[in-house]
Every structure is written in C-alpha cells, then in structure tokens.
Amino acid sequence: MKMLEASPEMNRRSFVKKVLNGTLAGSLYLVWPMGGDSLEAPEQIPGIKDREYDIHNQEFAFIVDVTRCIGCGSCCVADKREYNVPDGNYRTWVERYVKGYSDQIYVDCPNGGLDGYQDPRTDIDEKIRDTFFLPKLCNMCKEAPCVQVCPVGATFKSPDGFVLVDEKRCVGCAYCIQACPYSVRFIHPVKKVVEKCTWCYHRVRKGLLPACVEVCPTGARKFGSMKDETSEVYQILKGPGVLTVLRKEMGTFPALYYKGARREVI
Amino acid sequence: MDAAHGPTAALITNYVFPNDLHVHWSMMIVLYPYITGLVDGAFIIAALYYLFDIKSLKPVARFSLLFALAFLCCATLPLLLHLGRPERNLNMLLTPSPSSAMAGFGYIYAVSMGVLVFIVLFVYRPDLVELRATSKGWLQMLYRALTFDSIDLSDSAMAFDRKIIRFLVGIGIPIAAVLHGYVGFIFGGVKANPTWSTPLMPVIFLFSACVSGISAIILAYIVIRKLKGRSIDHGCIKTCVKTLTLFFILAFTFEMLEVFSHSYLKSGYHHMVEGLLNGPLASSFWLWQVKICSVIPLIILGVMGLFNIRKSLYNFMAAVVSAILLLQVLIMRWNVVIGGQLMSKSARGYTEFHPEWFDKEGILAVIIIMALPFIILFVLSRIFPFWAAGNESNVK
Numbered sequence: 001m002k003m004l005e006a007s008p009e010m011n012r013r014s015f016v017k018k019v020l021n022g023t024l025a026g027s028l029y030l031v032w033p034m035g036g037d038s039l040e041a042p043e044q045i046p047g048i049k050d051r052e053y054d055i056h057n058q059e060f061a062f063i064v065d066v067t068r069c070i071g072c073g074s075c076c077v078a079d080k081r082e083y084n085v086p087d088g089n090y091r092t093w094v095e096r097y098v099k100g101y102s103d104q105i106y107v108d109c110p111n112g113g114l115d116g117y118q119d120p121r122t123d124i125d126e127k128i129r130d131t132f133f134l135p136k137l138c139n140m141c142k143e144a145p146c147v148q149v150c151p152v153g154a155t156f157k158s159p160d161g162f163v164l165v166d167e168k169r170c171v172g173c174a175y176c177i178q179a180c181p182y183s184v185r186f187i188h189p190v191k192k193v194v195e196k197c198t199w200c201y202h203r204v205r206k207g208l209l210p211a212c213v214e215v216c217p218t219g220a221r222k223f224g225s226m227k228d229e230t231s232e233v234y235q236i237l238k239g240p241g242v243l244t245v246l247r248k249e250m251g252t253f254p255a256l257y258y259k260g261a262r263r264e265v266i
Numbered sequence: 267m268d269a270a271h272g273p274t275a276a277l278i279t280n281y282v283f284p285n286d287l288h289v290h291w292s293m294m295i296v297l298y299p300y301i302t303g304l305v306d307g308a309f310i311i312a313a314l315y316y317l318f319d320i321k322s323l324k325p326v327a328r329f330s331l332l333f334a335l336a337f338l339c340c341a342t343l344p345l346l347l348h349l350g351r352p353e354r355n356l357n358m359l360l361t362p363s364p365s366s367a368m369a370g371f372g373y374i375y376a377v378s379m380g381v382l383v384f385i386v387l388f389v390y391r392p393d394l395v396e397l398r399a400t401s402k403g404w405l406q407m408l409y410r411a412l413t414f415d416s417i418d419l420s421d422s423a424m425a426f427d428r429k430i431i432r433f434l435v436g437i438g439i440p441i442a443a444v445l446h447g448y449v450g451f452i453f454g455g456v457k458a459n460p461t462w463s464t465p466l467m468p469v470i471f472l473f474s475a476c477v478s479g480i481s482a483i484i485l486a487y488i489v490i491r492k493l494k495g496r497s498i499d500h501g502c503i504k505t506c507v508k509t510l511t512l513f514f515i516l517a518f519t520f521e522m523l524e525v526f527s528h529s530y531l532k533s534g535y536h537h538m539v540e541g542l543l544n545g546p547l548a549s550s551f552w553l554w555q556v557k558i559c560s561v562i563p564l565i566i567l568g569v570m571g572l573f574n575i576r577k578s579l580y581n582f583m584a585a586v587v588s589a590i591l592l593l594q595v596l597i598m599r600w601n602v603v604i605g606g607q608l609m610s611k612s613a614r615g616y617t618e619f620h621p622e623w624f625d626k627e628g629i630l631a632v633i634i635i636m637a638l639p640f641i642i643l644f645v646l647s648r649i650f651p652f653w654a655a656g657n658e659s660n661v662k
Contacts, residue, residue: 090284107281107614136283145458151369152357171358172350174290175368181458183283183611187290192350249534250457266613 041208046228049207058160059226060255061233062199062210063243064135067260068220071096071133073116075212075221080114082200082211089186091197092137092212097264100126105264134265135221137212138163138184138197139246139254146176146185155194161255162201167193181250199223280615289607289619294344294627296599297635299449299471300478301341303595306446307479307513308334309382309438311506316389317435322505326487329652331386333483336643338379343635345371347626367455370448378438378445385434387412388427390650395419408649446475453602460535461542461606466524473517478595480510481588488585490652500577507584511567514591518560521598538613546616547605555601559594563587 043049071094079085079092094113098106098121106124117133144163146155154169155176170193177185177194185196200210204223208214213221224231236259237243243257247266258265308330314320315327346352359372387394395417398409416423450471453462484506491498528539543551566587570580608616622628 088284088287093284095281105614107612109281109284112284145456148365149368149455151363151366151371152354152361153363154357169354169357170351171354173345173348173358173368174350175366175452177285177290178456178462178607179458181611183285186285186288187350194350266611 041206043207044209044214045204045207045223045225046231047207047225048205053205055159057227060140060161060199060204061224061226061237062137062140062213062256063222063233063236063259064256064261065220065222065259066132066134066262066265068218069094069133069135070218070220071113071117072217073113074215074217075135076112076114078211078215079197083195085195086189089188089195091184091195092135095134095136096121097132097134097262098124098128099130099262099264100124101129102126130262132262134258134261135212136182136184137256138199139182139252139256140199141252141254143251143253145179145181145250145252149175149179151175158201162199162204163196164198164201165194165196167191167195170194181247181252281612282610282615282617283612286610286612287617289604289617291348291603291607292619292627293604293621293629293632294348294635296596296603297344297632298341298348299446299475299603300596300599301337301344301635301639302446302449303471303475303478303599304482305334305338305341305378305479306442306472306475307477307481308337308483309442309479310476310513311480311483311509312385313435313439313442314505314509316385316431317439320505322499322501325499325502325653326483326506328389328650329487330483331382331389332643332646332650332652333486334479335382335386336639336646338382339642340635340639342375343638347631347635367448367452374441374445374448378441381434381438381441385431385438386650387414388431388434391416391427392419392424393651412649443472447472453606458611459606459609461539461609462602464524466520467602470517470520470524473513473520474595474598476513477510477517477591480506480513481591481595484510484584485588485592488581488588496653498581500581503581503584507567507570507580507587510588510591511571514563514567518564521560522556535613538609542605542609542616546608546618547601550597551601551605555594555597559590559597563590563594566590 041049073094076090076092076094083091085091090112092112093109094117095107095109096113096117100106104126106121108121113133113135140161140163142161144155144157147157147163150156151173152169152171154166154171155163156166157163172187172192172194174187174194177183177187180196185194187193188195200208200212203210210221210223213223222232222236224233226234226237228234237257241259243259244261244265245254245257246261311323311330312327312334315323346355349355349358358369359376361369363369391413394409394413398406398413398417401409447468450468453459453471454464454467457463484503487506488498488503525543528536566583569575570583570587575583604619608619610617623630625631
C-alpha cells in the first residue's frame with residue numbers, strides 16, 4: 001500500500017535510472033570482453049573458427065570406439081534434436097550385439113537405440129559369451145555409391161570429403177537408398193526427399209564437433225581433422241591399433257572407422 | 267524366423283536395419299520394367315517381320331507397333347508416381363549425370379519413342395494417305411500432318427519407304443534392347459543388393475521382356491479378333507508361339523541359372539538369398555513364378571511344338587499359355603524388385619511388404635496405369651487401322 005502512496009515522480013526517476021544502468025552495463029558487456037566468451041561458440045575443432053576455410057585442403061575422419069560405447073542413446077537423442085528427425089527414420093542409430101556360446105549372433109535396435117539399452121534381452125535361450133553396442137552413421141565413403149547413382153546430382157561429394165544431399169534438387173527416386181550398403185538413408189516423410197547423416201557439416205564448418213560426438217559421455221564417437229596432427233583421430237589412425245571399416249568388400253572406402261569392432265559386425 | 271524356413275533360419279535372427287523396414291521401390295517400380303518389357307517384346311515381333319522378313323507375322327506386325335507405342339506412352343507414368351517430388355521430374359530427364367545408370371533414362375526413352383513413332387508413320391503411310399483422301403475436317407488435317415503432307419505412293423516412293431522402315435527397325439532393335447537391358451542394369455548395378463547385383467540381370471530382363479511382349483501380342487490378337495468375330499491367322503500364331511518358346515526357354519534358363527549358381531557357389535550371401543527364396547518369397551517365387559507360371563507353360567509349349575493339334579485348340583492353348591506367361595513375367599518383376607528389397611542390408615533379416623489399395627503407388631494406381639495403354643490403343647485404332655484389308659488375304 002505504501003508503494004501506491006509514493007509520489008509518481010520518484011518512481012519514474014528510479015525506473016529511468018535502472019534502465020540507463022542496465023543499458024550501459026549491457027553495452028559494455030558486448031564491446032568489452034571480460035574473459036569469459038559465453039556468447040561465442042567454443043572452438044572444438046582447432047583451425048577452423050575465424051579462419052578462411054580452404055575447402056580443397058581438408059580431410060576429416062570419424063572413429064567409433066566400440067569398446068567404449070555403453071548404449072546410452074545420447075548420440076541418437078542429440079541427432080534427433082539437431083535435425084528434428086521424423087519418428088521411424090534414423091540418421092544415426094546404435095545396435096546391440098549379443099554373441100552366444102554357439103557363435104550365434106543376436107542383433108536388435110529397438111527405436112534406433114533412442115531410449116538407450118536399459119534392460120537386457122530376455123528372449124535368448126543360450127548362455128551369452130559377449131555383448132557390445134555398435135553405433136552406426138553415414139560412412140562418408142570416398143567411393144560413394146549413392147553419389148554415383150544419383151540421377152540429378154542432388155547427392156554429391158563436397159571437396160572436403162562430405163557426402164551431402166541438396167534437398168532442393170533431390171527428386172525422391174530413392175535410387176541412393178538402394179545403392180547405400182549401410183542403409184543410412186531414408187525419404188523424409190514430409191519433405192519427400194532423401195535425408196541422411198551429414199556428420200553435422202553445418203557445425204563442422206563453424207569449428208564445432210558433430211552433435212553426437214559432443215554429447216557422447218564416454219568418447220566412443222570421435223571426430224577430427226586429419227590435417228591436424230595433434231587431433232585424436234589423427235593419432236589413432238596413424239597409430240598401430242587395429243581399425244576396421246564396415247563392409248570393406250563393397251569397395252566404398254569409408255572415412256568412418258571402427259575401433260574394436262568384432263568380425264561379426266555388418 | 268520360424269523353423270519352417272529350414273536350416274538357414276538358424277543363421278538369420280531377423281534383424282533388419284531401422285531404415286530398411288520400409289520397401290522404397292514398390293509396385294510402380296514393378297510396373298515400369300513390366301511395361302517397357304511389353305514394348306520391347308511387341309517391337310521384336312514387328313522387327314521379325316519388317317527386318318527379317320518373317321512373312322507369316324504380317325497380320326500382327328502393324329498391330330505390334332501400335333501396341334508398343336501405346337505402352338511406351340505410359341512407360342513414364344509409374345516412375346512419375348513413384349518420385350517423392352514428381353514436380354521435379356524434368357531434373358531427371360535433363361540433368362547430365364554420366365555416372366548414374368538412371369540418368370540415361372531420358373535419352374534412351376526419347377530415342378526409343380522417336381524411332382517408334384517414325385516407324386509407325388512410315389509403315390502406315392499408304393493407309394494414312396488413303397485415309398487423308400477420304401476423311402474430312404480436323405481428321406484430314408491430322409492425316410495431312412501424319413503423312414508430312416506427302417501423297418506420293420509411287421513405286422519408287424514406296425521402295426524408298428521400305429528402305430527407311432528397314433533402317434529404322436534396324437536401329438530400333440538395339441535401341442529396344444538397350445531400353446530394356448538398361449532397365450535390368452538399373453537393378454544389376456546396385457552392388458549393395460546381392461539379389462540384384464549380377465551381370466545376368468540385364469539379360470534376364472531382356473529375355474523376359476521378349477516373353478511378355480510376344481505373349482501380349484498373341485493374347486491381344488486372339489482376343490481382339492475373336493471379339494470382332496474375325497478369323498485368326500493360324501500360321502501367324504504358330505510363328506509367334508515358336509518365337510515365344512525360344513525366348514521363354516532362354517529367359518527361364520537364365521532365371522534358374524542365377525538361382526542355382528547362387529546356391530552352388532554358396533558365396534557370402536548364399537544364406538540370405540536362400541532364406542529369402544525359401545522364406546518370404548517361397549510362395550511367389552517357387553510356387554507361382556517357377557511351378558505354376560513357368561513349368562506349366564513349358565509343358566504346354568512343348569506339347570504345342572511336338573504334337574499336331576487342331577487349329578482351334580492350338581489357338582486356345584496359345585491364348586492360355588500367353589496369359590500365364592504374362593503373369594509369370596509380372597510375378598518375376600515383383601520377385602526381383604520387391605523381393606530383393608525384403609532382404610535387409612543387415613544380412614540378418616527380412617522385412618515385409620503389404621500393398622495398399624489407395625496409395626499413390628497402390629493397387630488402384632496399378633490398375634489405372636495398366637488400363638491406360640489400352641485406352642490409348644483404342645484411340646490409336648481410330649487413327650491407324652490395326653488390320654489392313656490386304657492382311658485378310660492369307661487368312662484361311
């Protein structure tokens with residue numbers, strides 16, 4: 001009730017003061033960096049941010065460390081949110097492999113692994129020898145069959161090695177879906193054009209890691225530049241460890257490598 | 267997988283990649299090779315008469331050309347309905363993309379259409395000139411345009427026409443072979459699908475195309491002549507059936523060779539392919555395509571070739587065997603196109619396909635597309651008479 005009795009001049013003055021203070025402080029904050037750059041994106045891939053991007057002199061690699069994946073599904077959730085991926089279609093997914101003592105392999109992938117693997121499989125009658133999770137995404141093939149078969153050039157390979165889709169040119173014939181040995185492509189149910197994992201090209205161009213890599217809590221997904229000799233992917237790929245690619249017999253030469261993938265993996 | 271699928275079941279736990287659950291190429295892509303196949307087969311009949319002088323085929327030669335034209339007019343429709351963005355179809359026809367098998371479609375289709383139209387116009391020129399003289403109004407204008415405003419029917423002009431026809435049919439054969447062999451190659455060139463990626467695919471498609479087209483001509487000729495109450499040229503039917511027998515033996519041999527080499531070589535995907543043919547496709551492949559629609563026609567064709575059968579029964583058998591073979595080729599297309607996609611690229615399981623009635627690529631659309639060529643054929647018959655009066659001379 002006291003507020004109502006106070007003179008209106010006083011209130012107006014204090015209000016104007018506060019607005020001026022706020023404006024001044026806000027302007028200072030914008031023009032005068034005070035150590036923390038909370039308004040700017042971090043530099044997750046060194047050498048890209050605030051530099052001229054030489055598109056013809058780039059090489060990137062993606063490594064999935066199967067031994068580290070815990071099947072939490074965070075990568076799938078991050079991917080779905082990054083691209084608003086329609087239900088029932090998957091730009092990336094995580095499979096669960098179970099190997100029995102009879103050497104029988106049981107694979108499942110309920111809802112693309114989006115919900116995480118919280119419960120064990122109960123439908124396997126034999127004693128289980130081994131189990132692991134296998135994240136899948138675009139292999140960014142150096143000899144990409146999808147690029148080869150696209151009749152309108154909508155699927156193309158960028159000079160920096162990314163297989164991308166121009167959704168303004170795609171006619172939705174699905175020939176690339178047939179040609180992809182890894183089944184990473186689908187027809188978007190609303191746009192009626194093909195869609196697939198891009199390794200978050202829009203983020204990479206800003207020096208950011210792909211969304212799935214950023215959220216992975218165990219470092220099972222690794223991404224980096226092969227031009228940067230200090231990057232983790234460079235170190236792994238140049239090191240002595242055994243890396244494999246999916247379906248080598250297809251002759252697609254993927255830029256996606258797997259560390260610790262069993263021979264049963266397809 | 268249930269135990270009914272035999273020992274293979276033990277190796278396949280039915281894991282399908284999440285994006286493989288949906289069959290992307292459905293009935294429209296079954297129809298597309300079926301329709302181009304009918305065009306090719308019909309064209310072969312015409313070619314046998316116009317280029318190789320198989321005189322007994324004269325009664326159906328002109329009809330085959332119109333039949334091929336009517337179906338070729340509709341060959342693009344299934345593709346158009348299949349596209350996610352049909353309004354961008356011109357991208358498909360115009361964009362040069364030399365690495366893509368599919369991008370060749372526009373050029374191959376346009377050349378086939380052009381050559382076929384010119385063959386029809388030259389073959390029909392004498393009739394069209396005659397009709398032009400007897401017709402009036404817009405029809406006369408039409409005939410004038412179709413004859414390129416030439417009424418020269420002199421011997422030298424006709425001899426020159428025959429040369430042109432022979433030349434056009436001569437280049438038409440490789441074009442027809444390319445058109446359909448290329449359709450087979452669209453599938454054969456997909457290395458990610460082990461049931462498709464075989465160099466035999468264009469060959470299988472080409473021979474089965476000839477089978478379907480020749481069967482369609484036999485059946486259509488017999489049915490139309492019966493409906494019109496006119497005589498059926500037995501010699502012509504006999505030559506058609508002999509040609510059909512040859513092409514069907516070749517087609518069936520290659521189809522089976524493909525399956526048996528897979529099963530004998532026991533290569534990487536043997537278990538998947540075997541499981542597919544004995545599992546999801548057990549009925550449509552072994553029962554329908556092989557037993558009912560291939561073995562039975564082979565027996566009928568054998569009887570027709572080896573025994574003396576009276577003419578009316580022979581014609582009836584020809585119609586029946588043609589109808590079965592038309593179904594055989596359709597089922598074969600289904601088993602290749604849809605069957606091939608039932609196998610997930612996970613190599614561990616199979617998906618399912620359930621056709622819908624009212625979908626853009628549904629059963630109703632299939633019926634409409636298959637009816638359209640017959641409507642076009644009817645319209646064509648008003649402009650280009652199927653049977654010339656001269657054709658009746660050798661009818662007994």
